Amino acid sequence: MxxxxxxxxxxxxxxxxxxxxxxxxxxxxxxxxxxxxxxxxxxxxxxxxxxxxxxxxxxxxxxxxxxxxxxxxxxxxxxxxxxxxxxxxxxFVTGGELFDKIAHHGRMREDEARRYFHQLVNAVDYCHSRGVYHRDLKPENLLLDTCGNLKVSDFGLSALSQQVRDDGLLHTACGTPNYVAPEVLNDRGYDGATADLWSCGVILFVLLAGYLPFDDSNLVNLYKKISGAEFTCPPWLSFAAMKLITRILDPNPMTKHRHESLCFYCMGNV
The missing domain is CATH 3.30.200.20 (Phosphorylase Kinase; domain 1)
Incomplete structure (x- = not known):
């Protein structure tokens, strides 16, 4: 034996x-x-x-x-x-990546996308309350457990509030190009929380549309589209979803539309 x-x-x-x-x-x-x-x-x-x-x-x-x-x-x-x-x-999270779910099954119904988005926003808001900015939010870094609950992973590019400079901003450009906020690309410093919210908006678009709002094989063209928030919502989105995405994907981080829109969302108006 x-x-x-x-x-x-x-x-x-x-x-x-x-x-x-x-x-x-x-x-x-x-x-x-x-x-x-x-x-x-x-x-x-x-x-x-x-x-x-x-x-x-x-x-x-x-x-x-x-x-x-x-x-x-x-x-x-x-x-x-x-x-x-x-x-x-x-x-140990067994349900795979949210990315795989979209890749295999395509876009989601609005109620399903809302559930994942709500969990994402809750997690990101909690991280921000602890002084943590993820800086690489994308469906590949969102895992699902056996019950289908979302789990944010991969904090390899995250920043802590201690890394904020005297001007109150972060200055390291990082993340995955298609999901990165315009202010991260312009190299003048950015607010980590507002930049994460932009990425959440891109993720919501991907969940509802089944494709990226900003995409181009040429990086210069891609950055131009992101900086000008040049995207079009597909016709099957509800008016409320279009309005929410448009408010989050506001290229001007100073107008506060990203934060306000999430408040409306969390109150259940969307």
Whole structure:
């Protein structure tokens, strides 16, 4: 008889199959041996992290996630380390990306999109109340649990309020071009909360339309469209949805339309 296979352990976690892999990290399925709870174990190679000068970004991601405890944000349970590895223990979310749902099934009904959008706005508003700005909100970074609830993930590009300069603004341009607010592109500084709200507006458009409001293979043209908020709502959107999207995707961050429109939304008028 073959001896039973000994499972690899990291602390109290039994490590299983690989469920994701990136340049700097592997994500493995693991189980808490004390409670039986499934978790996602993100394993980073210290040598690679240092070589690619990612240490500060990883530290920021960990510091950010420690601040956030919200039902619509992927939970960080603990961080461990060995001589060569960093282990980040995260909530195991099984429903895939919101992006996949749109890619496979196309645009959503308005009531379904509203539910996801409401959860997204609640999570983002909570993050902002804790001084955390995500800065890379997009459907690929929104996961779904078994009950279909949304979970914001990937705080690798997030900023903390301590990074705000004396002018009260953030100055690092980052994020995914199609979802980035115009003020992030103009390189004069931006408010992290208002920039995140723009990304939420783009996500809402994608949920309801099934395609991006701003898209061009030429980056210069894409940035021009974003800066001028050059987009057209599809004819199947309700008047209320069109009005909401138009108010959020206001290229002038100073007019406060983005914030006001969400207040109307949360009061149930949309």
């Amino acid at each position: 073959n001896p039973p296979k000994i499972k690899r352990r990291v602390g109290k976690y039994e490590v299983g199959r690989t469920i994701g892999e990136g340049t700097f990290a592997k994500v493995k399925f693991a189980r808490n041996s004390e409670t039986g709870e499934p978790v996602a174990l993100k394993i980073l190679d210290k040598e690679k992290v240092l070589k690619h000068k990612m240490a500060e970004q990883i530290k920021r991601e960990i510091a950010t996630m420690k601040l956030i405890k919200h039902p619509n944000v992927v939970r960080l349970y603990e961080v461990m380390g060995s001589k060569t590895k960093i282990f980040i223990v995260l909530e």
